[in-house]
Amino acid sequence: xxxxxxxxxxxxxxLAGSCLALELLERGKDILLIDNQLKNSSSRVAAGLLxxxxxxxxxxxxxxxxxxxxxxxxYRHWESVLQTHFIDNYPFLxxxxxxxxxxxxxxxxxxxxxSAWLSRSDEHNLPPLAGESATWVEHCGRxxxxxxxxxxQDHLTSRNQYAIDGFNHSLCKKTGGWQYGDEVFxxxxxxxxxxxxxxxxxxxxxxxxxxxxILKVHIPNIGDNPMIxxxxxxxxxxxxxDIYLLGSNFHKNSMSTEPxxxxxxxxxxxAAQITKQPVSLIEHRRAVRPTVQQRRPYLGxxxxxxxxxxFNGLGAKGSSLCSWLAPMLADxxxxxxxxxxxxxxxRFE
Ligand SMILES: Cc1cc2nc3c(=O)[nH]c(=O)nc-3n(C[C@H](O)[C@H](O)[C@H](O)COP(=O)(O)OP(=O)(O)OC[C@H]3O[C@@H](n4cnc5c(N)ncnc54)[C@H](O)[C@@H]3O)c2cc1C
Numbered sequence: 012x013x014x015x016x017x018x019x020x021x022x023x024x025x026l027a028g029s030c031l032a033l034e035l036l037e038r039g040k041d042i043l044l045i046d047n048q049l050k051n052s053s054s055r056v057a058a059g060l061l062x063x064x065x066x067x068x069x070x071x072x073x074x075x076x077x078x079x080x081x082x083x084x085x086y087r088h089w090e091s092v093l094q095t096h097f098i099d100n101y102p103f104l105x106x107x108x109x110x111x112x113x114x115x116x117x118x119x120x121x122x123x124x125x126s127a128w129l130s131r132s133d134e135h136n137l138p139p140l141a142g143e144s145a146t147w148v149e150h151c152g153r154x155x156x157x158x159x160x161x162x163x164q165d166h167l168t169s170r171n172q173y174a175i176d177g178f179n180h181s182l183c184k185k186t187g188g189w190q191y192g193d194e195v196f197x198x199x200x201x202x203x204x205x206x207x208x209x210x211x212x213x214x215x216x217x218x219x220x221x222x223x224x225i226l227k228v229h230i231p232n233i234g235d236n237p238m239i240x241x242x243x244x245x246x247x248x249x250x251x252x253d254i255y256l257l258g259s260n261f262h263k264n265s266m267s268t269e270p271x272x273x274x275x276x277x278x279x280x281x282a283a284q285i286t287k288q289p290v291s292l293i294e295h296r297r298a299v300r301p302t303v304q305q306r307r308p309y310l311g312x313x314x315x316x317x318x319x320x321x322f323n324g325l326g327a328k329g330s331s332l333c334s335w336l337a338p339m340l341a342d343x344x345x346x347x348x349x350x351x352x353x354x355x356x357x358r359f360e
Contacts, residue, residue: 017188017197018043019344022178025054026156026329027322028202029163030337032172033089038345043196044167047177051268053204056225056298058247058256059154059330060239062103063128069119071128073306078331079150085334086154095162096155099250103151104132106140106242106285113144120146140233140240140285151239153247154330178203180211189318198344200320204301205266207309213321216309216356221302221327222262224274226282227294228255233286244281254293257282270295302326310340311356320344321356 019035021028024046032044049055061082063075072078086098107113120129132145167173178191188195201210205220230246230253237248247256257278275295282290303309303324313319322340325332342348352358 017041017195020045020189020191020194020196020199021202022046022199023202023204023206024160024164024173025052025202025204026057026160026333027204027325027337028200029054029160030333031200031202031322031340032163032167033092034337034341035345036172037092038341040341040345041172042167043172043174043194045174045176045178046164048175051296051298053298053300053325054156054160054329056223056296057156057329058225058245058258059156059159060245060247061150061152061154061331062148062239063150064105064148066105066241066243069116069125069129071125072328072331074332074335075128078335082150082331082334083152086159089159093162093166095158097158097162098152098154100150100152101237101239101248103148103239103241104140104145105148106145106240107143108242116146140242140287153239155250156330180209185316185318196318198318198320200322200340200344202322204323205299207301207321207323210321212313212316212319213309213323216321216323216359217304218324219302219304220264220266221300222265222267222297223259223300223327224270224278224295224297225259226257226275226278226292226296228257228279228282229253229291229293230255230282230286230288232288240285242281242285244278244285246282246285255282257290266299268297268299270297300327308332308336308354309356310336310350310354311343314357314360324354 018041021032021044024044032042035042063072063079065072119125128149130147132147164173183191188197189199207218240246279290301323306326308324309321343350
């Protein structure tokens with residue numbers, strides 16, 4: 012909790028920093044957001060898929076019952092504040108790879124805790140896809156992360172609250188508050204994604220970066236009703252007709268953001284198998300997810316350097332997790348409200 016005497020500096024305008032900036036502004040707090048505009052940051056490459064179900068074991072994702080009922084309303088609120096469109100609901104069709112998988116999904120669909128999340132596919136008019144059976148996953152969609160980030164940046168720039176610059180940790184000094192450049196900030200919140208590895212105060216928090224590829228592709232004739240299609244790999248509609256995002260994969264412990272041809276080839280072949288259509292490549296990008304041990308994010312104030320906070324470890328789920336965690340951290344910084352025990356960095360004390 013802080014004393015409310017000055018501005019808060021946020022380092023990093025990915026999903027974490029952008030959502031936190033909006034939350035602090037909405038609570039009447041003055042902020043400055045600084046970002047070095049890494050072209051291949053995790054948020055700038057992410058597909059923004061919003062999916063409540065983990066295929067392995069057909070389970071609900073962590074905190075699904077808290078996250079998903081409020082998720083679309085959360086981003087629609089920011090759409091109205093920022094006067095931009097970036098959130099869409101889409102039907103999500105999970106195609107079974109084999110009979111065993113079909114049986115497993117069928118069994119789970121009949122369990123009471125899953126009935127609100129899964130439904131049978133046979134009553135819908137489906138395009139001809141690989142696989143003989145499929146399940147609909149409910150409450151899914153896509154956040155157009157690039158449009159969201161740009162609209163936050165434009166909003167803050169118009170208020171002189173955004174700076175394009177690399178934050179140099181060695182120039183940030185404790186002087187009552189935290190001095191950076193000419194200004195003394197009341198608090199600094201680090202939302203640096205994998206930049207955490209270079210952070211002298213928070214690098215004690217373990218990070219396990221995971222690379223991933225996303226392709227922008229053209230696929231004709233997979234139906235007039237846009238839907239997300241998944242059979243291990245996913246195909247996500249965009250607002251442009253016949254243009255989809257295709258992903259993804261996991262490169263363990265890789266920090267490379269250089270796309271490799273073999274990954275594009277694999278994904279394109281998979282998309283052609285799934286859709287039974289020719290798939291042509293428009294763009295190939297690769298980034299590194301800020302993945303952490305046990306997949307529980309890092310939120311909270313430094314154990315000894317008061318006024319320094321962290322918001323990180325969103326892994327592969329930043330688009331949904333931010334809607335819950337950004338308000339939680341804003342309340343913690345401004346009024347000392349408790350953080351959820353599983354995300355509070357005090358767990359490492
Ligand atoms: C291939 C791929 C696909 C993905 N798909 C999805 C998906 O479908 N759905 C989903 O929910 N999530 C997805 N993700 C995960 C999602 O991208 C992350 O969970 C989320 O974007 C992390 O946001 P962040 O703000 O914590 O980090 P980042 O996005 O890494 O943002 C950190 C920001 O800090 C800036 N920065 C770092 N260091 C400094 C410094 N010293 N000075 C100034 N600025 C600095 C960077 O430029 C960057 O803008 C995907 C990720 C990848 C790689």
